[in-house]
Amino acid sequence: MTPLLEITGLDIRFATPDGEVHAVKNVSLSIGSGECVGVVGESGSGKSQLFLGAFGLLAANGRASGSVRFRSREILGTSQKQLNAIRGGAVTMIFQDPLTALTPHMTVGRQIMEALILHRHVTRAEATQRTQEMLEHVRIPEAARRMKQYPHELSGGMRQRVMIAIAAITGPDLLIADEPTTALDVTVQAQILEILKALRAEQNTAIALVSHDMGVIASIADRVAVMRRGEIVEAGEARQIFHAPQHDYTKMLLAAVPRLDRDSGPRSNHGETLLAVEDIHVAFPIKSGLFEKTRKLKAVDGVSFTLRQGETLGVVGESGSGKSTLARAVLKLLPAGSGRVVWMGRDLNDADRREIRALRGDMQIVFQDPLASLDPRMPVGRSIAEPLKSLRPELSRDAANTQVKAMMAQVGLDPSWINRYPHELSGGQNQRVGIARAMIVSPRLVVCDEAVSALDVSIQAEIVGLIGALQRNSGLSLLFISHDLAVVRRLCHRVMVLYLGRVVEMADADALYNDPRHPYTRALLSAVLTPDPDIERSRKRVLLSGDVPSPLDPRAQLRFLPSRLSGGPDYYRPKLLEVAQGHFVAEYDEAQDTRSTL
Amino acid sequence: MIATGSTQNAEALVRAVQGRSLWRDAWERLKRNRAAMASIALLALIALLALLAPLLSPYGFSEVNYDLITCAPPWWPAGAECIAPGHVFGTDAVGRDLFERVLYGARMSLAVGLVATLVSLLIGVAYGATAGYLGGRIDDVMMRLVDILYSLPFIFFVIILMVMFDRNLLLLFVAIGAVEWLTMARIVRGQAISLKQKEFVEAARAGGVSGGGIIFRHIIPNAVGPVVVYVTLTVPGVILTESFLSFLGLGVQEPLTSWGVLISDGANQMQSAPWMLIFPALLMAVTLFCFNFIGDGLRDALDPRDR
């Protein structure tokens, strides 16, 4: 049987002012009817351009050559008209970042039925009917109302479900999903993947799944192609790729992925209590209009914890959990509304600005986006030296330079790059610069705010290793903030799970991962994907229905404690209970309907 | 991974690799933009001619010669009633040398352009930076004021000012500058606000850098680009405004002159003495073209994604 899509010897080149970029090199790939093929690769591997190029969707400066046959017909180089007959009907696409991928000034209902009317020639009334059914099918509640809304009125997870509805409504033969779950929270990612699997089972749609995430690929793909720098380095059955990889790059990628089922945390060696945070609150005023009342967004709503010398505390939460705000409040980069931060016995509420500036030498931070956290007009050496110069002004220029070079060597940067600029370095190298800048003043506490989240897995593994090594060598404490439970597992002694600005569970890492108590923690852990097709396909998942509610809704925190919802305007706050030595869990209702098992 | 094994040897590190700053990248891109580079050269030539104007002609710019009233240049191709030998651009209605007057007009127009732009730059940067840096309610009030001023028919205010204060030249500079600062303030504020929220500024704060250090080392160097672009595009706008006022008789007064005055005179005698319109108009158009090309070139060079 001939395959549905057959790509042979595809080359894609982009003409740029700085010369030609060869993004995809001689790639061949086929997808059979009803089959799911995963294309995995790191940034710059050309995995997204591959399918955009195959279906004539490249940017204006891109050119594709080779052969692309869809249902045995050559489509590369055919007219736009012929391509348009295929695109959106027999072949549909889902893109990353559903906010920018949906037209902002058109209701989602119209955007869904557009393709249906064009390709399936149905009447408007029938299209409306089928659109509503489709929205219900991708589990959007109140479909009739949602159809009349604009993309910005929906949450991220719901927008991606709208994208899926657009792609699925014409009953395509092939659905191309380009990073469909990237930038979504893990619990939402799990829901989206379930919907894709269901579509495939019901409509026998072939799926081309493009992702950087080995876990996502493992959960659904039958066959896998691994791409690096525009080339497929290895392709084969999913089980073979994941269990017996041949190519070194594939082996390296698989080894770099942090895994909950294999990794274990570091041994604890606790010292004195360094930092104590007591019932801290941070709220932001949200103005909704000229005449409306200013509401308060409670980003952090009563969090307490302690951190000991040499300890790593993981702070885990999805978007809107307040984890980054918490970090900034602890570092006094943001004013806290109430509560205390006690640093080595000193209450920082009493400290004046000079004292806090002096304390910056003890507390440092590493940011998420390595490029954004470095001044683009400052050589990296000067960026690293900056805290040193402002906190130890007595240091001579030469002495500072020597220290900077030594620190660069320590974080694995070539010290001769001291005059390089951030745009000349890669993401991983820039993150090393960020770490060097934090470490140069020999701090006692470093906050890592999603410090490895924006990096490719292979780089991520290196940086995680570097952070761990720096900690072991200097005995510093870490506050490691991340949405990625598997990365946290590798580094942290203790873990705190945040939900809408409050702690729902806090325990030693082993206790939390082996014996999660709170339903939210369980859902989070259950949503983490393992790069192993056998495990992924056999296990049952605890799915949360719907999205993370808005932190502006005072009832949101009672999602897991609906029995207390009757409390009136001053809603009840779930209390933290100590269920075992050092294992704290927020109150929740045992049996509840917000959970469902699929 | 980077080779770190050899880096222990500190002596080997004496020669640090020189990085390429964004400024140098921008300069390289600008150099490749032929329109912008030609404009810079042409503008420099015009400015030089204007500066050296008194030395370039034997005639004074206000030297009247009643024997050569509205006479064509000697090389004028079409027929003319009289020819003014030695006057390369011909003469005006009272026999003054047009070449010299066009150059003096250039002096005036360029001076107004630069001074008024400087005034707008000073007010705009101070105002915009204050609003952007302080933020919050103060920012709201300050920008609301700018919004209101934006909706004013500002040219009428300049006209009223010029009428009231007897066409004072200094006032002309200040009045135009005081009007043009609004956009500058908006741009600077926008830059200040977006930069203030950048992670590298937060990183500097976390590194204990003082407020002044953040402004001078991080905010200003990063805000300079868009401001420079806007300055380049403001100068031609100001020159146009000045010539507009002069055309209405509200700007520069005789015997001083500017391109606006010359064009106004030329337009009146367009049929009988077209050279009186063509030369000042041409020079002004070329100058404005140059500024616009340089501004566009700078923008492309500093922000290459918009190509």
Add this chain to the structure above:
Amino acid sequence: MAGYTLRRLAGALPTLFIIITLTFFMMRLAPGGPFDSERRLPPEVEANIKAAYNLDKPLITQYGLYLKRLAHGDLGPSFKNKDFTVAQLIGTGLPVSLKLGLSAMSLALLIGSLLGSWAALRQNCWQDHAVMTLAMTGITIPTFVTAPLLSLVFGIYGVMVFGHEFTLPVAGWNGGALRNMILPVTVLALPQIAIVARLMRGSMIEVLRANYIRTARAKGLSAPHILFGHALRAAALPLVSYLGPATAGILTGSLIVEQIFGLPGIGRYFVLAALDRDYTMVLGVVVVYAALIILLNFIADILYAVLDPRVRLS
């Protein structure tokens, strides 16, 4: 949407008030008065005239009186054209200026956005370069150069069209006849066409690069469907924001155009009145102009909200 409209309207009124106040005091704080230039009047006569116009009262009282009258729609008498009220003078001039300005504005928006979109669709092709060079020319050559040049070419020399010599009147209003309108409207619209074309090109290029355009292409929609259904509304947003400044630009241009083409609009009155220190006339014209600009800004705000649903809610 209604709430939004109301809020915008509430924001516009204080602006008008501030403009009136600013103009009033600027005029009055200047040296000289409306009756300076006339032959010297006996002091008691001058005092009588001043009393008649309330000029003898303290400034703040005059201001109060002016506002009170204005609230009833009375712009006061003209100090110079003593037989007419300001309202009468503006009433005769405004229709001329409005017809001129609105025609120029419509022309600028229509031609400018067409040229700009065309250039964007042909980005970096010769069509793009041609349009952008033309636009640059339109921006750099001032109205008071194009006006005499065009009158010379079309009015005095005439142009041969299909073997017939074709001329246009270079002066006069003639009741707003089309032939009389062509030259002034063209001159007025040219710089705006150029600015609109540049704006439109920039925003269209930006929009065509957006991810949702790629989504629309992936749906198999045809090029015109994508352009009109998905791109145009978003690309038109900067144009809508430019409505206010465009009004100001056309009003400014009308000062010149009305003078050069000898048209009886209020722009000409304004320059004369400012030179004569005809307080009420200047104030009246400024009030009308400011109201116009504010109105256009208001319309722009509403249009913006219609085109972009995100604005309505936030």
